[in-house]
Structure formats: structure tokens, C-alpha cells
Amino acid sequence: MEKYFQKELLEELHELRETYGYIPEEDIVRIAQRRNIPKAHLYGVISFYSMFHLKPTGKYIIKVCDSVSCRIAESESVIDAIIKFTKVTPGNTSEDKKFTLEVAECLGHCGEGPVMTINGEFYTYLTPQKVVNILKTLD
Amino acid sequence: MEKIFLKNDLGLDKYPFKGLRNALKGSPEDVVQKIKESGLRGRGGAGFPAGIKWEYANSIDNEIKFVICNADEGEPGTFKDRFLMENLPEKVIEGIIICAYAVKSNYGYIYIRGEYEKAIKIIKNKIKDLYKSNVLGRNILGTEFNFDLKVIRGAGAYVCGDETSLINSIEGERGRSRIKPPLPIEKGLYGYPTIVNNVETLSAAAEIMKYDDNPYLKMGTEKSRGTKLVSISGDVNQPGVYEVELGKITIKNIIEDLAGGVSNGELGFVIPGGVATEALGPDEIDVPYTYENLMELNSGIGSGGMIVVSNKRNYFEIIKNVSNFFKNETCGTCFPCREANRNINALLNHNKLMSDLTSEQIEIITEIKETIGYASRCGFGQASVNFILSVLEKFNDGRVNS
Numbered sequence A: 001m002e003k004y005f006q007k008e009l010l011e012e013l014h015e016l017r018e019t020y021g022y023i024p025e026e027d028i029v030r031i032a033q034r035r036n037i038p039k040a041h042l043y044g045v046i047s048f049y050s051m052f053h054l055k056p057t058g059k060y061i062i063k064v065c066d067s068v069s070c071r072i073a074e075s076e077s078v079i080d081a082i083i084k085f086t087k088v089t090p091g092n093t094s095e096d097k098k099f100t101l102e103v104a105e106c107l108g109h110c111g112e113g114p115v116m117t118i119n120g121e122f123y124t125y126l127t128p129q130k131v132v133n134i135l136k137t138l139d
Numbered sequence B: 001m002e003k004i005f006l007k008n009d010l011g012l013d014k015y016p017f018k019g020l021r022n023a024l025k026g027s028p029e030d031v032v033q034k035i036k037e038s039g040l041r042g043r044g045g046a047g048f049p050a051g052i053k054w055e056y057a058n059s060i061d062n063e064i065k066f067v068i069c070n071a072d073e074g075e076p077g078t079f080k081d082r083f084l085m086e087n088l089p090e091k092v093i094e095g096i097i098i099c100a101y102a103v104k105s106n107y108g109y110i111y112i113r114g115e116y117e118k119a120i121k122i123i124k125n126k127i128k129d130l131y132k133s134n135v136l137g138r139n140i141l142g143t144e145f146n147f148d149l150k151v152i153r154g155a156g157a158y159v160c161g162d163e164t165s166l167i168n169s170i171e172g173e174r175g176r177s178r179i180k181p182p183l184p185i186e187k188g189l190y191g192y193p194t195i196v197n198n199v200e201t202l203s204a205a206a207e208i209m210k211y212d213d214n215p216y217l218k219m220g221t222e223k224s225r226g227t228k229l230v231s232i233s234g235d236v237n238q239p240g241v242y243e244v245e246l247g248k249i250t251i252k253n254i255i256e257d258l259a260g261g262v263s264n265g266e267l268g269f270v271i272p273g274g275v276a277t278e279a280l281g282p283d284e285i286d287v288p289y290t291y292e293n294l295m296e297l298n299s300g301i302g303s304g305g306m307i308v309v310s311n312k313r314n315y316f317e318i319i320k321n322v323s324n325f326f327k328n329e330t331c332g333t334c335f336p337c338r339e340a341n342r343n344i345n346a347l348l349n350h351n352k353l354m355s356d357l358t359s360e361q362i363e364i365i366t367e368i369k370e371t372i373g374y375a376s377r378c379g380f381g382q383a384s385v386n387f388i389l390s391v392l393e394k395f396n397d398g399r400v401n402s
Helices: A009-020 A025-035 A039-048 A068-072 A075-086 A128-136 B018-025 B028-038 B050-059 B080-087 B089-103 B117-132 B163-170 B199-208 B251-258 B291-296 B315-329 B335-349 B359-375 B379-383 B386-395
Strands: A060-065 A099-104 A116-118 A121-123 B066-071 B107-112 B148-153 B194-198 B227-234 B240-245 B267-271 B305-310
Touching: A009 A025, A009 B148, A025 A039, A060 A075, A068 A075, A068 B227, A068 B305, A068 B315, A075 A099, A075 A128, B018 B089, B018 B199, B028 B050, B028 B089, B028 B199, B050 B089, B050 B194, B066 B089, B066 B163, B066 B199, B080 B089, B080 B117, B080 B199, B080 B227, B089 B107, B089 B117, B089 B148, B089 B194, B089 B199, B107 B117, B107 B163, B117 B148, B163 B194, B194 B199, B199 B227, B227 B251, B240 B251, B251 B267, B251 B305, B267 B386, B315 B335, B315 B386, B335 B359, B335 B379, B359 B379, B359 B386
Parallel strands: A060 A099, B066 B107, B066 B194, B107 B148, B227 B305
Antiparallel strands: A060 A116, A116 A121, B227 B240, B267 B305
């Protein structure tokens, strides 16, 4: 029951994600020791969740939805425009560490598609042109 | 045409917590009785009667019990829980506290999907305020009742919407489903009795408790009481979250009268309740929106995530998209779900047109569906082939957009 009053592992990992953009190796070692769980087990947990990364991510993490409703709203052309602009393919980070691109499952803004988030902030009713204009403003 | 019930109190300056006050005036059993009488069914997708669940949780004798609000909304096409959390956060929290009182629990979680940053911020701030105003914490509103509520964020795994996966996830494990029995109500989070309810179910419970009589009894049909939030998207003119009285409106009404009709051509098909439910063709939509009527069509209300697809769309691309979703999101624990969704995906991607699929291949998919239905633990696997197979069966007639 004391577990209820401690920080949950997921919340601890979220905080690291918010600080570093990914979960650094030394923190994995530290958490595994403190929580008395095997490091391999912790890797297993981290890699299960798509919001957690084991490798450094870009300054801007772009998640673009490609689930049914967004697909109907032509998310594919938006994704193509993002790939063309950032020169990053889905699941990867640009060499200059500016962009990480992820094609995500439903982001829950199905009535306003296509949608993407950049570092958690939502952008809706996207078009290829609109998405390029948004990406251009990022430094 | 909207029936405002859950959406009451939108934009209210000061939320009065009338439902909670009423609940605390009676015994936990009184609350259980009222929810049971109301006929409220779980709004997460399965539609299990909430009152029966609460009654069972109430009857279990244990000093420590947990209440979990499932806010891991991730079903494609579904955004009604986000609507509630962003616009009526007090009502959501009120519903959680009422449930806790009814089942005699003092500890709760709201598990919100990590991508819903705005909802997370709103709910976290509200919880902080409500501790200050004594709606949460010790001696709630001057009574003997104590209840603590914490937010935990999901981290991008659709399957955690399954209650047993969600419990594993809170415990810091991979979000894998657990074998039932034991039910979470018997042995759930950290081994303690745990009741899990969806955001909309709890909000409805809070609204029901506001009234001296039982408003749900006067709405809906015998098997589908009350109202349901429908989030509608896809090829419609006015997508959004609409509240409808069950049984008083057809799917056709929802599309044409509430959502402003089909955009981009004529109706091809509609997915009534998220991609876990079977598609309905234009000749099937003049049907009252109820659990029982949609079940007769082998489909369902599901999460209330309605997706409208016009006849100009490429249906085969859409089922491939849904197949990708299930392939990517299976937790991988149950072999039939993991391998079958991968195989279906490969089979679909092997063909360029829907009409290229042979009857033998469709037969294979039909058999796979049956196998997953029997052999996977959670609703994810059991429902994963419904939509795909329904499109293959109903619309594989060699049309150009297939």
C-alpha cells in the first residue's frame, strides 16, 4: 500500500522524458538499483511505451496522426510534406538533432484532422502548406 | 436534436458538486442502488452495467480498495473523454469520488493518456483546488469520508485502455493484459480490490446523483438507458462531440441532422463505435442508436467514436490503415492476437486492390477472427478483426474504390 504514496515508475520516466527528451542510461541504472529491479526488466518497460525513448531525441518531437479519421482528412500528404521539409523519416531524428518524427496512432482530435503535436502542443486542420509554414517558424 | 444531460453545467462559474453532496447524504449502498436502478452501462466500450459492478465492489470486504478512472482514450475516432476532461473536469472528478464512496474506497487514480497534455494540466489543477476546498482529502465536505486522488499519465500504448493492462501499467510494468479471473474487483492494483470505470460512465453517475428522482429511467430504452456522447469525425460537415438520447435517434439522424451530413460525396459506410466495431452500409443506418439495435447488426456502440466514410474513399486503404493500427498496438502477450494481426496485415498488404483478395484469403481472415475471439485475453484482440472483416464481407464487390 505504501506504493500508492510513492512516485509511480511511469511518472518518474515521464519526468526524465520532459527533462532530457529521452531516458538516459545512467538514470536507468540508478532507477533499477533504487527500485531493486533488473535493468533488463526496466528496458522492457521503457521500450513498451511509445512516448519513452532510449536514444536522444531532437529539439522538436513531431508526432503526426495517421489513424483513420486523420487519414480520411489526408494525413498522408501532411506526413510527406513533413518528411520533405525535415528530411527525417518516421521513427528517426535529424542529424542536426533538430527534429524527431513519429507517425502516431490516434491523438484524439479526430474532428480537426489532420493533426500533429510538436513537443506536446497540438496543431489541427493541417495542410501540406500549413505544416511547412509551422515548421519554418521553429529555430 | 441533442439531449443535454451530461453536458449540463458546461461553462458554469462555480461547480456546486450537488451530485456528491446528495451521495454523501445517504449510505454507500443507497448510491449503488440508485446507479443500479438507473441502468447506466459502462461507456468505455464494453457496456457492462455500472451498478452491478459497483454493487460487487461494494460487497467485497477489504480495508483497502482502489478506484481507477480510465481516461486512456485512444480508440481511433474517439474524443469524448477528452471533451469531458477539458470542459467538465469537476464532473469527472465528482464521479470518481461518488464511485469511491459507493464502493468504500479511499484511494484513487485517474489514468490519462500521456498525449492529452491539456486535459492532464486541467485535471491536475482541479485536483489541487479541490483538496483546498475539501472536496478531496480528509473529511470530505464535513463528512467522515476520506478520499485521495492521483493523476498518472499513460505513455503511448493503446492497449492500456484494457483495465488489466492499465493496472499493470500503473504498477510500472509493460501494459500487458492479465488473465481473468481474478477480476480486478477481486484482486487488482497492487493486489487489492480495484474498480475501473470510464470517464463518461463516472461523469454520468455524477449527473444522475444530482437529482432526487432517477432521470435515466425516463430516457432511452429498457436496455439502453440515458444519453451517450458520440464523437463523430471523418467525412461529415460538422464533426464534434454530440450528446444523444439512446433509442430516440437513428445513426442516420446523427450523421445528417447533428453532424451536418456527409461531405465529399455519398455515404460509403460508417464505423459506429471505433475501429473495434463492424462497419455499417448506407442501407443499415436507419437504425435506432441503442446497444441492442446495433448488436442485432453485429456491430456496437463501442466507445461512441463514429467515423463516417464517403463512397469516394479507397476502402482497402482504410482497412489496411486499421490493420496497421492493430498490428502496432497489440501488447503481444496472447499469441493469437500478436501473430494473427501481423498475418492479416501481411495478407492485406500483399494485395493492391480489395477485389484481388481470393475467397480463400477471406476465409482465412474469418477463421483468424474466430480464433482470436476464443483465445485472446482482452477486448483488444477479441475485437481486432471486426471492422476489417466487415468491410471485406460487405463491400468487396469489385467497385472502383475498393
